[in-house]
Amino acid sequence: MTRTPKPDASEWVDTLLDDVGKLPPADPRGDLMARVLADAHAMMPPPGGAQKPRDPGWRQVVRLLGGWTSVGGLVAATAFGFAVGLGGLDSVGVDLDAVWLLDGAVYVEDAEMGLGAFGWDIEETGA
Amino acid sequence: MPLDADGDTAPDDAALLARYARGDASAARALTVRLTPRAFAQAQRLLGDRAEAEDVAQEAMMRLWRVAPDWRTGEAKVTTWLYRVVANLCTDRLRKRGRSDVPLDSIPDPVDTAASPEAALQAEARRAALARALADLPERQRMAVMLRHFEGATNPEIAARLGISVEAVESLTARGKRALAQALSGQVAALGYEG
Numbered sequence: 031m032t033r034t035p036k037p038d039a040s041e042w043v044d045t046l047l048d049d050v051g052k053l054p055p056a057d058p059r060g061d062l063m064a065r066v067l068a069d070a071h072a073m074m075p076p077p078g079g080a081q082k083p084r085d086p087g088w089r090q091v092v093r094l095l096g097g098w099t100s101v102g103g104l105v106a107a108t109a110f111g112f113a114v115g116l117g118g119l120d121s122v123g124v125d126l127d128a129v130w131l132l133d134g135a136v137y138v139e140d141a142e143m144g145l146g147a148f149g150w151d152i153e154e155t156g157a
Numbered sequence: 158m159p160l161d162a163d164g165d166t167a168p169d170d171a172a173l174l175a176r177y178a179r180g181d182a183s184a185a186r187a188l189t190v191r192l193t194p195r196a197f198a199q200a201q202r203l204l205g206d207r208a209e210a211e212d213v214a215q216e217a218m219m220r221l222w223r224v225a226p227d228w229r230t231g232e233a234k235v236t237t238w239l240y241r242v243v244a245n246l247c248t249d250r251l252r253k254r255g256r257s258d259v260p261l262d263s264i265p266d267p268v269d270t271a272a273s274p275e276a277a278l279q280a281e282a283r284r285a286a287l288a289r290a291l292a293d294l295p296e297r298q299r300m301a302v303m304l305r306h307f308e309g310a311t312n313p314e315i316a317a318r319l320g321i322s323v324e325a326v327e328s329l330t331a332r333g334k335r336a337l338a339q340a341l342s343g344q345v346a347a348l349g350y351e352g
Contacts, residue, residue, distance in 0.1 A: 042350035043338045047306035050284050055198030062211045066193050066218045070177070070185035073222040077180035 170235035171228070178225040185222075193218055195236070196243050202307060203247040203288045205281060213250070217242045237318040240308075244299060251292040283348050290340040298333035301326055 168176075170191070176184035196217045200210035220242055221235070228235075291299050300319060304310040312330075316323045345351070 040338045040345075042345060043334050043341070044306075045350060046283055046287055046341070046348065047302065047334075047337075049280070050202065050287050051307045051309075053202065053280060053284060055194075055201055056207060056210075058194050058197040058211065058214065062197065062214060063189060063193055065215055067186060067189045069215065069219050070189055070222050071182065073219070074182065074185055075178055075180050075226055079179045079226065 171230045174221070174225050174228050174235055175230060177222070178228065188221070189218070192221070192236070192239055196239055199240065199243045199303075199307070200247055202284065203244070203291065204250060205284050205288065209250060213243060213246045216246055233320075234318060240304070241296075241300060244303065245296070247288075248292045248299070251288055279349055286341055286344055286348060287337070290337050293340060294333050294336055297321075298329050298336065301329040302333040302337070305330055 168187075170188065173184045173188050173191075177188060193214055197210055197214040200213040200217075201207065204210050204213065217239055221239060291303065294302070297319065301315055304315045304318065305312070310318070312323050312326045315326045315330075319326070321329075341348070
């Protein structure tokens with residue numbers, strides 16, 4: 031099947047484009063130049079260029095570890111593991127029914143205490 | 158490298174922009190003098206309204222100041238970037254005006270004050286009709302057509318500025334002009350041409 035070539039744009043379109051292109055542009059008024067220059071000065075970075083704020087070292091470490099959520103989970107899991115390793119839960123008489131790791135925090139579930147964040151609730155209850 | 162008014166070798170736009178980003182006030186002045194008239198002329202040609210064209214030129218230059226610290230020399234020409242920003246700002250305004258034909262009494266002052274009133278009105282009607290039709294073109298077609306006919310750029314120059322091949326420029330220009338011819342087909346006689 032042969033394709034019918036599309037006709038070129040009419041000559042008058044070329045003429046129209048050229049006619050409009052030849053229209054003499056008006057000169058910008060002085061107040062436009064003044065406004066643009068005022069914007070330029072207002073937005074100009076300080077000499078030497080804008081210094082991008084640098085994160086303190088500890089913030090870079092947090093970012094490397096995957097952000098606050100990850101760090102929170104890491105810290106809580108570490109504390110929990112440390113406590114279990116020391117036999118801390120048994121020694122304080124806590125009989126856990128379940129352990130949950132939710133949203134970066136470790137929760138323990140116990141028939142007497144209900145659901146609570148590990149450490150803080152237990153210490154208050156046991157105090 | 159362009160020459161300045163005194164015929165001395167002037168730094169290119171990207172070098173001036175880099176200086177501006179380092180807080181050089183003289184670069185701000187040089188860029189303002191060099192680029193604002195071009196942005197304004199382009200906007201005036203598309204919008205036909207001095208006040209609106211001034212607003213567009215100022216907004217486009219404001220965006221240039223804003224991107225200056227992050228400008229990556231060599232990725233794009235400053236003038237091409239600015240041309241595109243002005244074209245897009247004008248297109249937004251033209252679309253907001255709506256697609257209805259502009260009533261005669263709302264046509265702004267004629268651009269060419271030396272021409273007869275009839276010729277000036279005709280010129281303004283052509284400019285307004287073309288601007289509306291250009292606004293409906295896809296951006297790359299619009300850029301190719303405008304650079305070719307308004308800036309007098311050659312196809313290789315357009316290809317370099319848009320980062321595409323010469324063949325792609327030829328295709329974009331041809332398709333753009335066909336779309337313009339179709340969009341304006343009902344106004345050929347009214348604009349003073351023979352289709």
